[in-house]
Amino acid sequence: AQSVSQHNHHVILSEAASLELGCNYSYGGTVNLFWYVQYPGQHLQLLLKYFSGDPLVKGIKGFEAEFIKSKFSFNLRKPSVQWSDTAEYFCAVNEPAGGSYIPTFGRGTSLIVHP
Amino acid sequence: GAGVSQSPRYKVAKRGQDVALRCDPISGHVSLFWYQQALGQGPEFLTYFQNEAQLDKSGLPSDRFFAERPEGSVSTLKIQRTQQEDSAVYLCASSQRDITFDTQYFGPGTRLTVL
Numbered sequence: 001a002q003s004v005s006q007h008n009h010h011v012i013l014s015e016a017a018s019l020e021l022g023c024n025y026s027y028g029g030t031v032n033l034f035w036y037v038q039y040p041g042q043h044l045q046l047l048l049k050y051f052s053g054d055p056l057v058k059g060i061k062g063f064e065a066e067f068i069k070s071k072f073s074f075n076l077r078k079p080s081v082q083w084s085d086t087a088e089y090f091c092a093v094n095e096p097a098g099g100s101y102i103p104t105f106g107r108g109t110s111l112i113v114h115p
Numbered sequence: 116g117a118g119v120s121q122s123p124r125y126k127v128a129k130r131g132q133d134v135a136l137r138c139d140p141i142s143g144h145v146s147l148f149w150y151q152q153a154l155g156q157g158p159e160f161l162t163y164f165q166n167e168a169q170l171d172k173s174g175l176p177s178d179r180f181f182a183e184r185p186e187g188s189v190s191t192l193k194i195q196r197t198q199q200e201d202s203a204v205y206l207c208a209s210s211q212r213d214i215t216f217d218t219q220y221f222g223p224g225t226r227l228t229v230l
Contacts, residue, residue: 101170105150
């Protein structure tokens with residue numbers, strides 16, 4: 001079974017600091033990869049996704065993620081965080097070769113950005 | 116436009132009671148997913164519908180859990196004889212197409228507390 005690891009459970013940064021959140025998955029075949037974000041009091045929403053092509057994916061609000069197949073990783077980055085980036089971030093993976101529409105989620109990383 | 120809605124937003128049940136949780140997906144969305152999210156964890160897959168067909172129910176934790184989507188739109192997740200371990204947030208998501216990398220749009224969730 002697929003597993004997704006988000007090693008940083010809590011991250012605290014000051015505004016303008018750079019951000020990198022780790023995500024590693026276990027499956028070695030073709031994968032679809034997602035980062036979702038949940039702002040306080042809001043629904044989970046998609047930040048960005050990778051399914052083919054350029055391994056560097058750009059999403060909303062200045063976020064990007066790089067798919068490194070050899071490392072089974074899909075880390076999320078932002079060069080300069082803002083207070084409004086305070087949220088819970090979830091990495092998710094599914095395996096399209098098996099026809100699977102079902103993403104496996106990591107346990108999430110709570111990001112707090114101090115103004 | 117309207118997003119995914121769920122009702123009730125909060126439900127308190129006594130152990131042994133039956134509960135029914137409703138999900139209204141975005142109009143026209145083919146796929147519908149139910150997830151269970153325990154405190155401090157990521158969403159865990161319960162079941163998946165493509166139109167009215169329940170294609171995967173492998174995540175339902177026991178035969179006390181039942182889901183339906185009879186007309187391919189609104190879905191209901193029913194939990195019979197609730198137990199304390201059923202306490203969690205139940206999330207519903209829908210996606211427009213039946214492809215593995217389609218974006219899922221999440222509802223606000225129903226927080227179930229079993230006393």
